[in-house]
């Protein structure tokens with residue numbers, strides 16, 4: 360009895376909270392549609408991601424506009440410098456969407472109020488090297504001092520491999536060190552490397568495919584805006600299917616232009632119409648750089664297995680692609696490609712005409 364009396368008010372209070380959340384959920388998307396615009400928080404000076412300069416908006420701004428368009432509204436930007444408590448305006452309701460967040464359990468555990476959408480690209484890393492430094496692969500970095508922003512994923516990666524690091528405060532500064540000849544190479548986020556190296560013939564970019572250097576990126580909304588979260592997910596899938604997000608990512612050097620195999624790239628996780636079509640697009644963004652266009656012989660490195668008409672069986676294929684092969688360039692795609700997506704690649708490769 361005592362117990363019941365004690366928990367009674369607590370249960371009622373909980374129900375009250377739940378009902379309040381329920382109402383807020385429905386308010387989320389409806390309120391946005393009624394007011395006719397989606398409020399997007401973004402950093403005004405963070406190219407290539409975002410900028411308040413309409414001439415160079417950045418890819419996150421361009422993508423946010425498309426997402427808003429899919430919701431039937433326009434995007435209005437709320438500019439906040441993101442190095443101080445970047446997510447606070449979203450949490451406090453000053454905006455509805457924040458692009459460019461890692462889809463990572465530890466990250467969302469640290470921000471339980473936050474929901475991160477399906478990924479629209481995978482953040483990768485690239486070496487930026489002086490064109491005359493004789494650096495073509497990661498292995499060429501040993502014995503050299505590599506410029507790096509401190510405490511990031513790349514810093515840990517180099518440290519784990521015993522590569523000497525020159526620590527800089529920002530990626531821009533690490534890049535500048537390469538241009539100035541202070542360091543033969545830097546390890547940067549791929550979009551940053553591609554952006555900073557625009558039109559600079561003295562440096563070259565070498566994308567590095569390794570699971571320790573990759574993480575999927577989605578858009579953040581408040582978890583309680585559940586209908587908005589679902590609508591954003593659906594928008595991202597549609598933008599992928601119609602190729603409109605790839606068009607933007609390609610312009611910023613994040614995925615290869617058709618035919619260009621050694622360009623900076625990232626994996627695009629989209630659902631295409633048929634598994635074979637999906638497989639084709641996943642293969643060309645995630646695998647062809649090493650395994651050759653359409654899995655034909657002659658991929659980079661020569662010793663790379665030919666995957667066209669792969670006949671090792673479904674199970675083995677999925678296992679290798681998900682887990683990778685230890686101590687080879689074949690990194691695992693777990694957390695990047697689902698089993699379904701991996702099977703789509705398998706179907707695509709086995710459906711190709713014999714060569």
Ligand code: HEC
Nearest residue numbers: 568645646649663664671676679680684687688689692704
């Ligand atoms: C960075 C280069 C690179 C990328 C990107 C890459 N691979 Fe590989 N892959 C390799 C290398 C190197 C091997 C050989 C590893 C070894 O020595 O066993 C390999 C081996 C394989 C094998 C084993 C083939 C066999 O018969 O033994 C499969 C299957 C495979 N890759 C599938 C894929 C798929 C699918 C993708 C894209 C999702 C992909 N790889 C992306 C470099 C790469």
